[in-house]
Amino acid sequence: MRLIRLLKKDLTREISGWVDKDLLSADQARSICREYDIDFDAATDESGGYRLLVNLAYLFGGLALITILGANWEQIPRGVRMGGLVALTVGVHSLGLLRYRAQQYASATGFFLLGNLAYGASIILIAQIYHLGEHMPDGVFWWALGSLPFGVLSLSPMLTLFSCVLALIWFWIEFGMGYFPVFFPVFIAAGIYVLYHAKSNTLLFLTVVVGIGLWLEALVTIGHSVHRYGFDLSMEHLVLAGALAMLGYAFSEWMYQRDTPRSRDYATILSLWSIRLGLLLMFVMSFADPWDEVITADWRYGQSLLMIVVPVLGAAMVIGSAAGRWRIVVPMVLLAAGTLAAVVWLAGREHAVFLQIATNLALIVVGILLIVRGTRSDTSHYYFMGVATIVITALLRYIDLIGDFIGGAILFAGMAGVLLAAARFWRSRSNAGASS
Secondary structure, eight states: OOOOHHHHHHHHHHHHHHHHTTSSOHHHHHHHHHTTTOOHHHHHHSOHHHHHHHHHHHHHHHHHHHHHHHHTTTTSOHHHHHHHHHHHHHHHHHHHHHHHHTTOHHHHHHHHHHHHHHHHHHHHHHHHHTTOOSSTHHHHHHHHHHHHHHHHHTTOHHHHHHHHHHHHHHHHHHHHTTOOOTTHHHHHHHHHHHHHHSOOOHHHHHHHHHHHHHHHHHHHGGGTOSSOOOOOOOHHHHHHHHHHHHHHHHHHHHHHTSSSHHHHHHHHHHHHHHHHHHHHHHHHTTSHHHHHHHHHOOOTTHHHHHHHHHHHHHHHHHHHHHTTOHHHHHHHHHHHHHHHHHHHHTOOGGGHHHHHHHHHHHHHHHHHHHHHHHHHHTOHHHHHHHHHHHHHHHHHHHHSOSSSHHHHHHHHHHHHHHHHHHHHHHHHHHHHHHHO
């Protein structure tokens, strides 16, 4: 059974009510919660809403303090400004350390967050005092790097998320200005470390996944220029995005084989978002114009693309085979790679419409497979994702009919039949489950 974060909270609340009614003992409640990677005592002692409000209070308190300092900054002597910023940063972090040693972890996290905000404000204001602004992204980098140890050493997903988000901002600015962010993998490694050792955190997990994808996308541009870099959306980046979607799906299947609730939660999240990314790319390619651009593309980053995509696809096949899903992963990778190679080296612009038709048929097949998987495993998100895939494909074809109106009518009729069959199959399984 796969439970997302909100359902886990509902489960904890229900189990707590059963304990209050003497339907379960506290030890039984803890055993049930451990099956879903839930700390029963922490969840019942302090609600997530309370912790969120406390941390937001610390956040806005820090912003209020920064605003007051900024409003009266020029009237304060330089020495007092420097000493005050250092004392503020050290003092707030010291309070957080005292709370952490007293095992008041939620309060300590709030003080560490406030201290990290004070540290960032100190960097900005000290740079203003001494006119240090030659390379603006450096300030964001040192802010992210200085905040990182508090999240890693305390194994706090929230503090680590704060540093990783700052690192993503630094990455975006640094790379957009033409410089390569060499130290970005440090933050990715820290995020993976905290995810492995601390409690599960969906936002931190997705941030790490996005960071890995952006890092690999940035590596593609190395083959184009060795002096200056920058964001330049091209076909190479779309190809790598598709390869990463397949790798993410294969890795999610491998993670789901691990016998821990945390790995299965992460596997479900990674699987859903990998499939969504793959479907998004397929929706883009369900029109003729993108295929025409692929056929006529100049492939400026071709060499670096091959150096990254080939290992990514190879890793997807190996991991998918290790997870026992080679019947899906290996044909998917080989079909995608073979189609791209044939399009680049053999196809002409006159084949764009045929490739468009093939993509739409592939979308229908994928939608059917998702519906079948959802019904067989009783997981509604795959089922409804398959239904949504077919519906969105139909809507896109309504906007841009393939061939003529007769072809569009045949396609819509086929989709209607698939949806009706899926609905009946879902109802039959639901009735069978209710009767048993």
